[in-house]
Amino acid sequence: MKWGVVTFPGSCDDRDTLYCLETVLGQQVVALWHKDRDLQGVDAIVLPGGFFYGDYLRCGALARFSPIMQSVYEFAQAGGPVLGICNGFQILCEAGLLPGALVRNRSLSFICDWVWIRVETPRTPFTAACRTGEILRLPIKHGEGCYVADAATLRTLEDNGQVVFRYVDAAGQTSETANPNGSLHNIAGVANARGNVVGLMPHPEHAVEPLLGGEDGSKLFRLACAAL
Amino acid sequence: MLAKVYVTPKKAILDPQGKAIAHSLHALDYPEVVDVRMGKYLEVRLTGLSRAQAEQRVEEMCRRLLANLVIEDFRFELVEE
Amino acid sequence: MLAKVYVTPKKAILDPQGKAIAHSLHALDYPEVVDVRMGKYLEVRLTGLSRAQAEQRVEEMCRRLLANLVIEDFRFELVEE
Amino acid sequence: MNTAHRSLPVTLQVAQEHGLTAEEYQRLMQILGRTPTFEELGVFSVMWSEHCSYKSSRRLLRQLPTSGPQILQGPGENAGIVEVGDGLAVVFKIESHNHPSFIEPYHGAATGVGGILRDIFTMGARPIASLNSLRFGSLDHPRTPYLVKGVVAGIGGYGNCVGVPTVGGEVYFDAGYNGNILVNAFTLGVVRTDRIFRARAAGAGNPVMYVGSRTGRDGIHGASLLASREFDARSEELRPAVQVGDPFTEKLLIEACLELMQRDLIVAIQDMGAAGLTSSAVEMAGRGGMGILLQLEAVPTREEGITPYELLLSESQERMLLIAKAGCEEEVRAIFSRWDLEACVIGRVTDDGLFRACWHGQEVVRIPVSALTQDAPAYERPATPPADLAARHRLDLTDLPSPSDYGEVLVQLLTSPNLASKEWIYRQYDFLVGSNTVVQPGSDAAIIRLKGTRKGIGLSVDCNSRYCLLDPYRGAQIAVAEAARNLAVSGARPLALSDCLNFGNPEKPEVMWQFQQTIAGMRDACLALDLAVVSGNVSFYNETEGRAIPPTPTVAMVGIVPDVTRHVTQWFKQEGDIIVLLGETKAELGGSEYLAVVHGRVAGAPPALDLSQEKRLQELCFTAAQEGLLASAHDVAEGGLAIALAEACISHPDKAIGARVRLPGGLRPDVLLFSESQSRVLVSVPPAVLPRLQARARAAALPLFILGEVGGSELEVQGYYRFPVAMLQHAWRTALARRLEAVSASGTA
Numbered sequence A: 001m002k003w004g005v006v007t008f009p010g011s012c013d014d015r016d017t018l019y020c021l022e023t024v025l026g027q028q029v030v031a032l033w034h035k036d037r038d039l040q041g042v043d044a045i046v047l048p049g050g051f052f053y054g055d056y057l058r059c060g061a062l063a064r065f066s067p068i069m070q071s072v073y074e075f076a077q078a079g080g081p082v083l084g085i086c087n088g089f090q091i092l093c094e095a096g097l098l099p100g101a102l103v104r105n106r107s108l109s110f111i112c113d114w115v116w117i118r119v120e121t122p123r124t125p126f127t128a129a130c131r132t133g134e135i136l137r138l139p140i141k142h143g144e145g146c147y148v149a150d151a152a153t154l155r156t157l158e159d160n161g162q163v164v165f166r167y168v169d170a171a172g173q174t175s176e177t178a179n180p181n182g183s184l185h186n187i188a189g190v191a192n193a194r195g196n197v198v199g200l201m202p203h204p205e206h207a208v209e210p211l212l213g214g215e216d217g218s219k220l221f222r223l224a225c226a227a228l
Numbered sequence B, C: 001m002l003a004k005v006y007v008t009p010k011k012a013i014l015d016p017q018g019k020a021i022a023h024s025l026h027a028l029d030y031p032e033v034v035d036v037r038m039g040k041y042l043e044v045r046l047t048g049l050s051r052a053q054a055e056q057r058v059e060e061m062c063r064r065l066l067a068n069l070v071i072e073d074f075r076f077e078l079v080e081e
Numbered sequence D: 001m002n003t004a005h006r007s008l009p010v011t012l013q014v015a016q017e018h019g020l021t022a023e024e025y026q027r028l029m030q031i032l033g034r035t036p037t038f039e040e041l042g043v044f045s046v047m048w049s050e051h052c053s054y055k056s057s058r059r060l061l062r063q064l065p066t067s068g069p070q071i072l073q074g075p076g077e078n079a080g081i082v083e084v085g086d087g088l089a090v091v092f093k094i095e096s097h098n099h100p101s102f103i104e105p106y107h108g109a110a111t112g113v114g115g116i117l118r119d120i121f122t123m124g125a126r127p128i129a130s131l132n133s134l135r136f137g138s139l140d141h142p143r144t145p146y147l148v149k150g151v152v153a154g155i156g157g158y159g160n161c162v163g164v165p166t167v168g169g170e171v172y173f174d175a176g177y178n179g180n181i182l183v184n185a186f187t188l189g190v191v192r193t194d195r196i197f198r199a200r201a202a203g204a205g206n207p208v209m210y211v212g213s214r215t216g217r218d219g220i221h222g223a224s225l226l227a228s229r230e231f232d233a234r235s236e237e238l239r240p241a242v243q244v245g246d247p248f249t250e251k252l253l254i255e256a257c258l259e260l261m262q263r264d265l266i267v268a269i270q271d272m273g274a275a276g277l278t279s280s281a282v283e284m285a286g287r288g289g290m291g292i293l294l295q296l297e298a299v300p301t302r303e304e305g306i307t308p309y310e311l312l313l314s315e316s317q318e319r320m321l322l323i324a325k326a327g328c329e330e331e332v333r334a335i336f337s338r339w340d341l342e343a344c345v346i347g348r349v350t351d352d353g354l355f356r357a358c359w360h361g362q363e364v365v366r367i368p369v370s371a372l373t374q375d376a377p378a379y380e381r382p383a384t385p386p387a388d389l390a391a392r393h394r395l396d397l398t399d400l401p402s403p404s405d406y407g408e409v410l411v412q413l414l415t416s417p418n419l420a421s422k423e424w425i426y427r428q429y430d431f432l433v434g435s436n437t438v439v440q441p442g443s444d445a446a447i448i449r450l451k452g453t454r455k456g457i458g459l460s461v462d463c464n465s466r467y468c469l470l471d472p473y474r475g476a477q478i479a480v481a482e483a484a485r486n487l488a489v490s491g492a493r494p495l496a497l498s499d500c501l502n503f504g505n506p507e508k509p510e511v512m513w514q515f516q517q518t519i520a521g522m523r524d525a526c527l528a529l530d531l532a533v534v535s536g537n538v539s540f541y542n543e544t545e546g547r548a549i550p551p552t553p554t555v556a557m558v559g560i561v562p563d564v565t566r567h568v569t570q571w572f573k574q575e576g577d578i579i580v581l582l583g584e585t586k587a588e589l590g591g592s593e594y595l596a597v598v599h600g601r602v603a604g605a606p607p608a609l610d611l612s613q614e615k616r617l618q619e620l621c622f623t624a625a626q627e628g629l630l631a632s633a634h635d636v637a638e639g640g641l642a643i644a645l646a647e648a649c650i651s652h653p654d655k656a657i658g659a660r661v662r663l664p665g666g667l668r669p670d671v672l673l674f675s676e677s678q679s680r681v682l683v684s685v686p687p688a689v690l691p692r693l694q695a696r697a698r699a700a701a702l703p704l705f706i707l708g709e710v711g712g713s714e715l716e717v718q719g720y721y722r723f724p725v726a727m728l729q730h731a732w733r734t735a736l737a738r739r740l741e742a743v744s745a746s747g748t749a
Ligand SMILES: Nc1ncnc2c1ncn2[C@@H]1O[C@H](COP(=O)(O)OP(=O)(O)O)[C@@H](O)[C@H]1O
Pocket: D051, D052, D061, D064, D074, D075, D076, D077, D078, D079, D080, D093, D095, D119, D273, D274, D499, D500, D501, D533, D534, D535, D536, D537, D538
């Protein structure tokens, strides 16, 4: 199992993702550079968080033109597992690999906090060993994490089980107050139709050590390996 | 040549910024405000293109980069300088 | 009545967004792009005002809230609907 | 451009418009032996400005202790450096960005963060944590909410985007800052001790290279002159000086510079901060005893027609100046271009000790470097205490009516802006990026771990300017003691500090007296607590329409946690734990939050401070923490014991826990509850540990009182009040947001 973590100009959590996979979870990892095309034979790809190009114009808008994205696109089309975290999620939406878009938080301000999310489907490589309905405590940190899509797209997502994570309260219930950013249907993460490309706003890579507040996030990485 | 590009949120899509601005305008005592939509305005300065070329190139820039058609509409005008 | 408000960064002020967009347009093979400035475009829908009143009220809204005069300029047009 | 450049003529009047005095102009003429060119006048005016030359503070600052066994770099470089073992050192500094933030809160605060980050990575350190210390006017003042929102968004906007976590800070609201807010930004970085870079020019002939954003006309005379004069109606005219930050470019600069520093390609490097190209070139030449020659036409610009004068003085952000090893230019360029940044040669190091600048072959500046650095003016300004000092200290408790309902007072204090939770602010900061944050904002000190070691770093920033206004000497001592106490109770041993001294106009004898007293207070506290000042910043002229801010010597302190798993947080943890107060409560309501909020008075003498007792208390807390004895420990500060108890119940990030408490008798209730006596800590321990804690307190001759027990869902202070903790928590957490939103209608007024 070999992971690739892409560094774009403006990526911030790329180093954290590498640290999480390599040092904490003991995985084999390579750092991929946005100007390269070679994926170095990785088995799974993570697009990490940060502020690609300063989030100027729109979050993630300018990333899909990076040379590496052509390779990521082909990798995804071939069924390879791709995980987009936060800014990585925004990039996947902008690149058309995931449906919908992410807009300014309802509060209009950046939010850094710990939240609860519920796993809605185990049918992705990143949730394969989670139970449906399992609750995870992960941090969020974003200014534009409000998930939107038109009504038809939302219906398709719900019908096909492409909603992977939803914001919930500690008891696992969706509610307005449990929704930190105004996302439609409390959506925290979605998958493509095939299920191999997943994007989410919360940061699993920041929840892998008890010393730093919890380790629920490691499930997304550990189980992916088992599932592949 | 100057391309003035207007990018606006699609009608059906949430516009939290527009909503917040309308709210503040009400609080500032402008009850006449019915609704606010917040978009982007870009001035793209171009050189060496005919009007027809510019028309086609700017359209393409908008589709590829300047607007996200999932959530935004765009229009533009060209102004000779 | 619709007020179309254009807010643009002042000339001498750095516009990092415009700079980044110009840079990516070049990378996307639009060498004809000389320069990009990025601003805001607002559509403010108004009711019950005469044109003259609207003129004066929107000017005031811009100064008080919609534009940050330290770093931005604004202009607007009124359109009957 | 071939036509010869024509400088504008210089006269005494022009010099005065540049902020120089007649005497300073005379002195400059003597040094040069001629009338300066317009460009030279510009260079002198910024280098001799208060901001760059420290002409009013230099002599007094020498009194501060600045060295110690672990101190690798004290004041004099871009930041201070302290060794922490394992081959690592931490690099840190705090700096002000007050005036720009008042004019344009978002970008002013953002560029403040950008500036302090550059001071850190320019030394080869990766920035891993930031703090900020903020002072705003009263929340009732119409402009305050706008300023608060802009400043906080700006700090977040910049810090989040560059990927450096903001892990703590402080904020106070006081009418004394209505016309002059304070934004002090601190960053800490980590560096291998064998990889430290300094800003010292060397090697005649080595190329001087420019990297980062292109130069525009922004910020000309910004930091240097704006920060060296009072605010008045004319400040509005200085608005073109406003700078807009570009955190994306900064992020590229950080990564590119750190990559560059892995290789052996450069001799020196410094950011272009206040006074831009001029000060970074002159300071690097000065520290290295060299000269520098600049070719101004080679400087990359972003607009047409920029003059040599403007190139020398522009304060465009996100720019670095470095001195490469001759022959390494191409390799340097290649590293920057990988990050889409331009690097170009704009001059070279010389051995003539001169700062020279040419414009298309014509020399426009030729000044001995020493005239701009060590020979800059230094003043011993007159200092006199204010006439009403004795009156300020008068406070007769018998005149003070006792409140009828202490529960009501508690809620009033918990929801007042200075004591309410600061969650509304720090939730806008990414405090997690970097994967080091062990204790996030919300406890007495932030704790971050040092990867690859067992250690942690504790960080705290403190200053109670009300105490400083009433008695600057004691106020400064308390700022140092409190910052250190915050670290000690969190399990960190205080190591060293950086200070940001925010004052009014130093040409006023009363302000100078405040400054003098502050330095003396800081010095004495540092000596007693065994601390060094390794970096800092002085910000004078914080006045509007002749009214100075309260003296505000912000202290940012850094400590080390030998075993990071043994850190301590301030909130109660476990039902049945015993609640203990270490230290003694005295009738000290002078300068207290209670007096200000409930009685509307700022009066009396601030609490006394016994530095030797303080030191014993801190040592006890630190060792007890490292031995794992403490379940929680919380510094008793503003609002006194009542607030400390409430916070211990309600500040837990995801729950609240009750407590039953009986307070010792013998004092008037409001003194008992709200006195701000120093050197007190509220701890909770499992019952089995209590005897050991008692034995230690006895050995250290520290008073210890058992107050009660943790548990239940109510906070009960017997005889005074009883509240469900969930209700207190909600009120406390949401108070600031409610205040800010209530007035969100005030626009940019
Ligand atoms: N109050 C102070 N206490 C200790 N050192 C100070 C103080 N003020 C300034 N210094 C030191 O003086 C030097 C110059 O400071 P400053 O001009 O703020 O740095 P920069 O050039 O990076 O802006 C720095 O090394 C700084 O650490």
